[in-house]
Amino acid sequence: MVEARLVQGNEACALGAIAAGATFYAGYPITPSTEIAEQMSALYPKKDGKFIQMEDEIASIGAIIGASCAGAKAFTATSGPGFSLMQELIGYAAMTEVPIVIVDVMRAGPSTGLPTLSSQGDIQQARWGTHGDHSIIALAPASVEETYLMTIDAFNFAEKYRTPVILLLDEIIGHLKERFLITPDMMPPIINRQKPQAGQEFVPYKNTQELIPALPDFGEGSRYHVTGLTHNEQGFYSSKPEIVESFINRINAKIEDNSEEIFRCNGYNVEDCEVLLIAYGSISRSAEEAMNNLRREGINVGLLRPQTIWPLNEALIGDACCGKKAVIIPEMNLGQYAREIERCAPDDVPVVSLPKVDGTMIFPSEIEELVREVLK
Amino acid sequence: MREVYQKIFRDNLPHIWCAGCGNGIVMSAFARAYDKLGLDKDKTVGVSGIGCSSRITGYLDLNTLHTAHGRALPFATGVKMTRPEFAVFVFMGDGDCAAIGGNHFIHACRRNMDMTAIIINNYIYGMTGGQFSPLTPFGSKASTAPYGSVDRNFDICSLAIGAGATFVARGDVYHTKQLEKLIIEAHEHKGFSVIEVLSTCPISYGRRNKMPKPMDLMNYIKDVTIAKERADKMTAEEIAGKIVTGVLHQSAAVEYNEAYMAMVEKLEVGKNG
Numbered sequence: 338m339v340e341a342r343l344v345q346g347n348e349a350c351a352l353g354a355i356a357a358g359a360t361f362y363a364g365y366p367i368t369p370s371t372e373i374a375e376q377m378s379a380l381y382p383k384k385d386g387k388f389i390q391m392e393d394e395i396a397s398i399g400a401i402i403g404a405s406c407a408g409a410k411a412f413t414a415t416s417g418p419g420f421s422l423m424q425e426l427i428g429y430a431a432m433t434e435v436p437i438v439i440v441d442v443m444r445a446g447p448s449t450g451l452p453t454l455s456s457q458g459d460i461q462q463a464r465w466g467t468h469g470d471h472s473i474i475a476l477a478p479a480s481v482e483e484t485y486l487m488t489i490d491a492f493n494f495a496e497k498y499r500t501p502v503i504l505l506l507d508e509i510i511g512h513l514k515e516r517f518l519i520t521p522d523m524m525p526p527i528i529n530r531q532k533p534q535a536g537q538e539f540v541p542y543k544n545t546q547e548l549i550p551a552l553p554d555f556g557e558g559s560r561y562h563v564t565g566l567t568h569n570e571q572g573f574y575s576s577k578p579e580i581v582e583s584f585i586n587r588i589n590a591k592i593e594d595n596s597e598e599i600f601r602c603n604g605y606n607v608e609d610c611e612v613l614l615i616a617y618g619s620i621s622r623s624a625e626e627a628m629n630n631l632r633r634e635g636i637n638v639g640l641l642r643p644q645t646i647w648p649l650n651e652a653l654i655g656d657a658c659c660g661k662k663a664v665i666i667p668e669m670n671l672g673q674y675a676r677e678i679e680r681c682a683p684d685d686v687p688v689v690s691l692p693k694v695d696g697t698m699i700f701p702s703e704i705e706e707l708v709r710e711v712l713k
Numbered sequence: 714m715r716e717v718y719q720k721i722f723r724d725n726l727p728h729i730w731c732a733g734c735g736n737g738i739v740m741s742a743f744a745r746a747y748d749k750l751g752l753d754k755d756k757t758v759g760v761s762g763i764g765c766s767s768r769i770t771g772y773l774d775l776n777t778l779h780t781a782h783g784r785a786l787p788f789a790t791g792v793k794m795t796r797p798e799f800a801v802f803v804f805m806g807d808g809d810c811a812a813i814g815g816n817h818f819i820h821a822c823r824r825n826m827d828m829t830a831i832i833i834n835n836y837i838y839g840m841t842g843g844q845f846s847p848l849t850p851f852g853s854k855a856s857t858a859p860y861g862s863v864d865r866n867f868d869i870c871s872l873a874i875g876a877g878a879t880f881v882a883r884g885d886v887y888h889t890k891q892l893e894k895l896i897i898e899a900h901e902h903k904g905f906s907v908i909e910v911l912s913t914c915p916i917s918y919g920r921r922n923k924m925p926k927p928m929d930l931m932n933y934i935k936d937v938t939i940a941k942e943r944a945d946k947m948t949a950e951e952i953a954g955k956i957v958t959g960v961l962h963q964s965a966a967v968e969y970n971e972a973y974m975a976m977v978e979k980l981e982v983g984k985n986g
């Protein structure tokens with residue numbers, strides 16, 4: 338019988354990676370993500386995995402892309418400054434369609450900022466940090482158990498869609514210790530990358546209807562070329578406009594066209610509420626408490642809690658906002674997600690940002706106050 | 714020889730390089746050495762950075778990774794750690810390896826992971842049109858050093874030795890037999906092996922430095938280099954101004970993946986014992 342125990346968010350992430358079948362970690366120490374590296378350095382030598390501490394974050398993400406090409410499910414963990422350094426190679430992984438997972442335990446920035454204090458300031462960096470038009474998958478868990486399960490989801494999405502996936506923990510979730518009990522029924526199935534079919538001609542970047550080409554491991558006999566240059570289906574550089582266009586469209590469409598499947602969220606009283614809160618990560622817990630307190634007072638508040646940050650399911654968010662007196666987005670940044678919600682919401686629905694960037698969390702009382710104010 | 718090239722090159726030639734460029738000479742020497750080594754192409758990975766010379770991986774019929782500028786070694790590290798049984802060859806240019814990739818380079822030397830790094834040193838950033846690199850000789854002209862470079866240059870072989878590489882050699886594109894031999898020896902060495910290859914870029918370097926024709930640079934390389942065996946018998950004065958080629962350094966040290974597996978085994982013994 339498995340018993341509940343106290344586990345920290347970062348530790349749950351490490352355990353989730355192992356449960357997902359990840360066997361390679363490369364990283365560079367940075368607060369508040371370092372516990373993940375420490376966990377992997379202790380666990381992997383005992384579990385047929387490989388851990389390496391690299392000379393910086395750029396090297397770390399380079400190493401995991403190499404490891405993934407060689408067949409490993411691979412990941413790294415970092416925080417703001419390190420996440421910034423990784424951006425070029427996040428673009429490389431998007432361009433070459435190599436599955437990797439990057440855990441970003443968000444701390445307050447910009448620059449060195451507040452290394453030990455929480456933030457949700459990397460929401461837009463996760464989406465647009467690397468140059469050029471690409472899509473991305475980013476997830477944000479709100480509890481320790483969810484961190485474990487969504488780390489598995491992150492690897493599953495990376496493998497299925499051949500893309501870098503960013504797991505956005507905020508410092509509060511990364512360092513939170515709480516009850517942890519994962520039962521078999523909670524476990525998502527494990528997804529592995531699609532391999533080329535035996536006997537069929539292998540075209541490395543074939544544009545099929547599914548939009549996701551098969552990916553052989555190095556060493557399996559399908560020798561091919563991986564390049565960050567724009568490439569044709571064979572994998573070699575091409576600047577022919579029609580090839581470039583169809584390639585860029587494909588690597589965007591393979592994610593955006595599947596946003597319904599990728600975008601996951603929980604809703605509480607979404608349909609019948611007057612005021613809708615939209616919150617993610619640790620702040621969704623403040624929002625949940627605010628909702629419960631207000632409902633006890635007779636104020637009809639609902640909560641939509643995205644687990645997937647990117648890609649957005651714009652239709653779902655638009656529908657959820659429809660007819661509300663107000664939609665409020667509390668987040669530990671200056672309104673990075675609020676802007677996206679505003680884009681999706683009907684024009685006649687006021688979308689109100691509740692930003693905070695002082696290193697402290699947003700308390701339920703702050704949300705409650707704003708709800709009362711908008712209803713005046 | 715043709716059959717050797719047919720075996721090792723993909724069928725996407727001609728290559729992109731200018732006439733008189735040294736990159737093709739290095740690639741051919743690699744192909745001949747690779748053929749003699751008799752390795753399994755499926756279990757070989759070629760990794761490169763960004764620049765003219767890093768395009769080599771596109772022409773080799775191996776598992777090939779054309780990475781980002783300066784980052785070839787971290788990618789190679791991830792490959793080799795995941796599959797220690799693979800043969801890994803890394804191709805980098807001088808700016809690629811010594812400037813933007815300099816940090817990765819010294820740490821790869823220190824870790825001593827079993828792979829071969831081939832640094833194609835043409836003294837210049839060729840692809841971007843001739844800016845000076847950390848290996849451009851002091852005083853040479855470049856598009857960003859029109860009056861001669863005031864930036865002191867590295868001796869990349871000394872840097873590699875200082876950083877802990879266990880096999881360090883220098884070859885050049887004039888002495889191709891020697892280069893072929895060095896590539897074989899470097900691969901056969903257990904640990905991180907480095908070969909600096911003095912190469913030619915007539916377009917972006919030669920033309921600015923009074924060596925406009927490809928043969929000018931070839932003659933320069935022929936005259937300036939001296940094999941280690943000969944240099945060892947000469948006085949310091951006699952070899953002043955010369956560049957020594959051959960195996961410059963070889964030492965034994967624990968290889969990274971072997972050290973890792975030894976740690977794993979110890980843990981298993983502890984568990985069972």
Ligand code: SF4
Nearest residue numbers: 730731734765839914
């Ligand atoms: S610019 Fe120089 S290095 Fe580049 S292909 Fe031409 S000759 Fe070779």
